[in-house]
Amino acid sequence: MAKPASDTQTTWPVDVKTLSIDVGGSGLKASVLDVNGTMTTDRVRIPTPYPCPPQLLVEKLLELAKDLPEYHRVTVGFPGLVRNGRVIHVPAFSREVYGGPEVPEMASQWEGFDLASALAQAFKVPVKVANDADVQGCAVAQGHGFEFVMTLGTGCGTAVFSNGRLLPHMELSHAPFRQGESFDTQLGNEARKRIGNKRWRKRVTKAIAAFDEFLFFDHIYVGGGNAKHYPATLLGPKATIVPNTAGILGGIKIWDMDYES
Numbered sequence: 628m629a630k631p632a633s634d635t636q637t638t639w640p641v642d643v644k645t646l647s648i649d650v651g652g653s654g655l656k657a658s659v660l661d662v663n664g665t666m667t668t669d670r671v672r673i674p675t676p677y678p679c680p681p682q683l684l685v686e687k688l689l690e691l692a693k694d695l696p697e698y699h700r701v702t703v704g705f706p707g708l709v710r711n712g713r714v715i716h717v718p719a720f721s722r723e724v725y726g727g728p729e730v731p732e733m734a735s736q737w738e739g740f741d742l743a744s745a746l747a748q749a750f751k752v753p754v755k756v757a758n759d760a761d762v763q764g765c766a767v768a769q770g771h772g773f774e775f776v777m778t779l780g781t782g783c784g785t786a787v788f789s790n791g792r793l794l795p796h797m798e799l800s801h802a803p804f805r806q807g808e809s810f811d812t813q814l815g816n817e818a819r820k821r822i823g824n825k826r827w828r829k830r831v832t833k834a835i836a837a838f839d840e841f842l843f844f845d846h847i848y849v850g851g852g853n854a855k856h857y858p859a860t861l862l863g864p865k866a867t868i869v870p871n872t873a874g875i876l877g878g879i880k881i882w883d884m885d886y887e888s
Contacts, residue, residue, distance in 0.1 A: 639699060646698040646750070647878025648688055649759060650705050651675060651852065652719040652781025652816075655687060656875065659696045664766075664879045667696055670872070678723045678733060681714075681740045685749050692750070701750050702878035704759035705742065706781065708798050712743025712756050716798070718811065719781050726781075726817040757881060758796045759874060760784030763850050765793065765884050766877035767869045772845030775838060778874075779831065779853035783814040787842070793884050799838070810834055816853060824856050831857050835866065850874070 642662055649656040658670040673691055676683060688703070707717025714737045721734035747754040763786070764776035770791030778784035783800040786793070800810040812818065814834055819827040835847060849857060850869040859868045 643700070644696065644698040645879045645882070646692055646695065646701045646752075647762075647875045648691065648701065648703045649762070649874035650684070650688075650703060651759070651874075652706055653725060653852075655691050657688075657691050657695065658875050659698050660876070660879045662879075664876050666875070670875060671695065675719075675725070677725050679720045680733070680736045681742065681745065684720070685742075685745050688746065689749055698752065700752050700882070701746065701754045702762060702881055703742070703746060703754065703756045704762035704874050704877070705756055706759050706784065707737070708796060709742065709756050709758055710796070712741055712754075714738065714740045714742050726815075755881060758784065758786065760786040761793055761796055762877040762881055763869070763873045764788060764848065764877065765880040766873040767848045767850070767867075768793075769846070773843065775842055775844035775847045777835070777838065777847060777849050778851035779814060779849065779857065780851040781816050782811040783834070784851065785838075787844075793881075799842075804834060804837065805830075810837075819853060819856065828857055828861060832861055835863075 645660045647658060647660050653675055654672050655675055656670055656672045658666045659668055661667050671691060676687060706719045708715040717737050718729060720737055721729040723730050723733060743754050743756040760776050760778045763778055768774045768788040772790065774788040776786040785799040788794065802809060804810040804813050813830055845865065847866045848869045849866060850871060850873050852871050854868050
């Protein structure tokens with residue numbers, strides 16, 4: 628599948644620097660990575676604005692990066708479904724307030740928006756935009772068998788890898804889970820705050836088992852900002868908790884990853 632024009636460059640200097648941005652429902656985070664994937668500066672963060680139409684997000688990401696060191700390319704992990712750099716659907720930014728109901732007028736502004744090209748024009752370097760769970764997974768997947776990534780934050784994100792190949796993104800968390808609600812709704816931050824961590828952790832455990840029933844994964848990596856509320860002692864032998872910084876560190880590996888967007 629053809630890649631968007633904004634990320635077609637294939638040769639880079641030996642000391643290539645990557646601006647890696649993690650777009651979250653509550654915060655926008657970024658750092659510059661060296662060729663080995665090491666942060667060359669501390670991660671910076673600003674709050675995610677609401678409402679957040681496309682052009683405002685572009686402006687905020689420029690603001691986020693303005694004081695960071697120089698870079699040759701940009702990776703953006705985005706909390707929604709992105710194909711060939713275009714946004715198909717983004718629940719978090721289809722709301723006027725954080726955690727509020729989706730608003731059709733906001734959703735329509737994002738539907739089909741060419742975020743990769745808009746950011747490439749703004750940053751004036753090649754840009755790769757991918758789902759945030761896909762980017763995080765690039766930092767943690769080991770390349771053995773069928774690997775599943777589940778991120779816990781504002782909602783629930785997913786990514787799948789087969790023998791090191793990132794598979795096309797599917798919004799698996801939008802499938803029905805329990806009580807007529809999706810994994811995304813049942814495991815999201817608003818649900819966690821409403822029912823408390825103890826009940827929420829039980830839901831996460833049930834969700835992992837449910838995903839395994841139809842994915843038959845060889846290993847699962849649990850990350851995202853709310854993974855800190857889920858003790859590793861609750862995990863089975865084929866599960867690993869990964870740090871939230873993976874959302875940044877995956878920004879370099881995705882450029883070399885074999886995948887279809």
